[in-house]
Amino acid sequence: MSQATQEATSIRAAIGDIAGERNRLVAEADQQAATMLTEGRARIAAEVAELEARGDAEIAASRSRSSDELRGEISVLASQAAQRAVSASLNASAQQELIENFINSVGAAR
Amino acid sequence: MSESRIEGYARALVEIAEAEGNLAVVENELFRLARALEQSENLRSTLTDESIPAARRQAVVEALIGGTATNTTTQLVGLIIGAGRGRDLPAIVDKVVKRASSAQNKDLAEVRTAVALTPEQESRLAAALEKATGKKVNLKVVVDPSVLGGVVATVGDSVIDGSVRTRLDQVKSRL
Numbered sequence: 001m002s003q004a005t006q007e008a009t010s011i012r013a014a015i016g017d018i019a020g021e022r023n024r025l026v027a028e029a030d031q032q033a034a035t036m037l038t039e040g041r042a043r044i045a046a047e048v049a050e051l052e053a054r055g056d057a058e059i060a061a062s063r064s065r066s067s068d069e070l071r072g073e074i075s076v077l078a079s080q081a082a083q084r085a086v087s088a089s090l091n092a093s094a095q096q097e098l099i100e101n102f103i104n105s106v107g108a109a110r
Numbered sequence: 111m112s113e114s115r116i117e118g119y120a121r122a123l124v125e126i127a128e129a130e131g132n133l134a135v136v137e138n139e140l141f142r143l144a145r146a147l148e149q150s151e152n153l154r155s156t157l158t159d160e161s162i163p164a165a166r167r168q169a170v171v172e173a174l175i176g177g178t179a180t181n182t183t184t185q186l187v188g189l190i191i192g193a194g195r196g197r198d199l200p201a202i203v204d205k206v207v208k209r210a211s212s213a214q215n216k217d218l219a220e221v222r223t224a225v226a227l228t229p230e231q232e233s234r235l236a237a238a239l240e241k242a243t244g245k246k247v248n249l250k251v252v253v254d255p256s257v258l259g260g261v262v263a264t265v266g267d268s269v270i271d272g273s274v275r276t277r278l279d280q281v282k283s284r285l
Contacts, residue, residue: 033277107238
């Protein structure tokens with residue numbers, strides 16, 4: 001095998017490792033986000049219920065508007081509620097935990 | 111400003127800092143100032159407002175960083191502002207940081223976090239990124255509240271995103 005071929009093989013293997021590692025880190029980050037969202041779920045549920053009630057009222061009052069438009073507004077409101085709930089749960093301790101998890105995950109990459 | 115002119119300024123700054131024997135310190139101070147400039151509309155508009163005399167803008171730089179940065183950094187920033195290139199300062203500094211990293215045989219690792227890291231965390235994160243990438247890194251941390259939580263690390267073309275912002279964006283797109 002020529003040196004160039006060996007180098008190309010080595011580079012392809014490294015790229016494969018990086019892609020695999022990135023997928024693993026994203027999966028771990030997803031798991032962290034899921035845990036965080038679980039903690040705020042009760043709060044979100046109440047807010048979402050309120051939003052749904054407001055959405056229902058708005059739907060009743062605005063039948064002439066398209067359902068797509070309404071769904072879009074509801075999803076924006078729901079995502080804002082999710083952001084508020086997550087932001088509220090991000091105290092100093094949670095911030096440090098996220099940072100430490102990231103450092104440990106990246107450090108365990110190879 | 112053209113790319114070649116930005117390169118020219120960056121090269122000049124690196125050579126001056128090397129001649130003064132404090133390139134690592136100067137590039138770090140320049141990096142922090144450039145990120146502050148990006149994040150503060152007030153600061154940006156003051157330092158790039160051509161209607162404000164250059165001497166006054168240089169005085170603002172002196173007042174802003176004179177007490178905390180090296181004399182070399184203060185003089186270099188004053189030079190750029192005085193030449194009416196304040197708008198290009200972040201781009202020039204980015205080139206300086208890349209050149210300084212190359213001079214140390216390191217890759218630039220730009221890390222964004224919602225809260226500041228301790229020096230010990232910065233040290234462990236640099237070591238972790240070096241282990242993951244197999245390269246020596248020149249770690250630069252930017253405190254960016256839009257990250258919300260976690261860390262986004264960019265090393266060369268690789269982005270390792272462990273931020274709450276991105277997770278929320280994914281939730282938003284699913285909604």
